Amino acid sequence: MKYIDYLIVGSGLFGSIFAHEATKRGKRCLVIDKRSHIGGNIYCENKDHINIHKYGAHIFHTNNQIVWNYINQFSKFNNFINTPIANYNGEIYNLPFNMNTFSKMWNISTPKEAFDIINKQRAIIKQPPRNLEEQAISLVGIDIYKKLIQGYTEKQWGRPCNQLPAFIIKRLPVRYTYNNNYFNAIYQGIPINGYNTIIENLLKNIEVKLNIDFNLCRDIYTNISKKIIYTGSIDSYFNYQLGTLDYRGLKFKTYKIEQENFQGVAVMNFTDKNTPYTRIIEHKHFEFGNQPITYITKEYPSDWKIGDEAYYPINDEKNQNLYKQYIHLAKSENNIIFGGRLGEYKYYDMDQVIQSALNLVDIELN
């Protein structure tokens, strides 16, 4: 008997918003997740009253008024602004590239001085950029490339920049103002009491089953559900029958440190080649914590294989073509909708996932 209107596979933002809106409209929903907790990648683990962003630093930012109003129903946000720091062999620079960065790098003070230096350095690339290295130099010049881009990017992708395609860096924002606000969005912040509050409020009074991988017991659930919203990866649903979509992986190592303040900022990027991790996150700074201890997480980019958490989709031509083939295959399936970051194979930020879920609500439920 199909007594569930919507089976929602995945309790991340996408699945939880859909479940919430469908339930509000009188539909019977069941949410399952293969992880042992709700929330997908925005889940936080609370230790010693500090919310630890278990799947990487998450900073909410948007210019979308509808999304901002929507998400504020489930939590208010603090006034955290992301002002990350780059650490190049112990030399400290502000990000994104702005007058503070240029002043430190070249001991200058005016936008004109910075502009002239960057322009002169960019000019060494005469031909259309053939790889990421040439692309980056043609955008910001050699000094910024060498100290702030090269090492970080090579660690992130596991390959030398001159062997990476130019399209990875389409543009590199350069600001000729003293402005360290990374996202510069109209709305920015961290949910007061952490991200879990949002998901808990979205899923209030909705049945959720954890530690269940849909693909290992799909018959049980398809037999009871009229329709499925699938927020896992689309190729996993089809048992990788056309091939595997590629991702870049990440490994996290978290440490408790008996010190009040470890690095003075929430996000520090390590831009040299020798430091094996790309970033250290000091979680308490997202919420202006004043606990006597602190938690930090080192992020190590890694190769990805089936079974690992899929973090960054690699939206190159090969993978986009494969994704299109899966979409084609999906059209032959009845009663299933793919959504979210994995289901749509897009590097969506949280605000984009929220908008995408609300779009589906409009199409499916209104």
Ligand SMILES: Cc1cc2nc3c(=O)[nH]c(=O)nc-3n(C[C@H](O)[C@H](O)[C@H](O)COP(=O)(O)OP(=O)(O)OC[C@H]3O[C@@H](n4cnc5c(N)ncnc54)[C@H](O)[C@@H]3O)c2cc1C
């Ligand atoms: C390292 C990192 C940092 C990020 N930082 C930011 C940031 O600063 N700001 C920002 O706006 N966005 C950020 N994002 C993006 C943000 O995480 C996503 O936009 C959002 O979490 C996606 O929600 P989702 O519901 O689509 O997917 P997910 O959160 O991935 O949820 C999918 C859920 O489906 C479950 N699932 C998958 N397959 C199955 C299955 N077969 N059976 C059962 N359950 C299954 C998974 O366990 C998971 O819980 C970041 C992402 C990453 C990876």
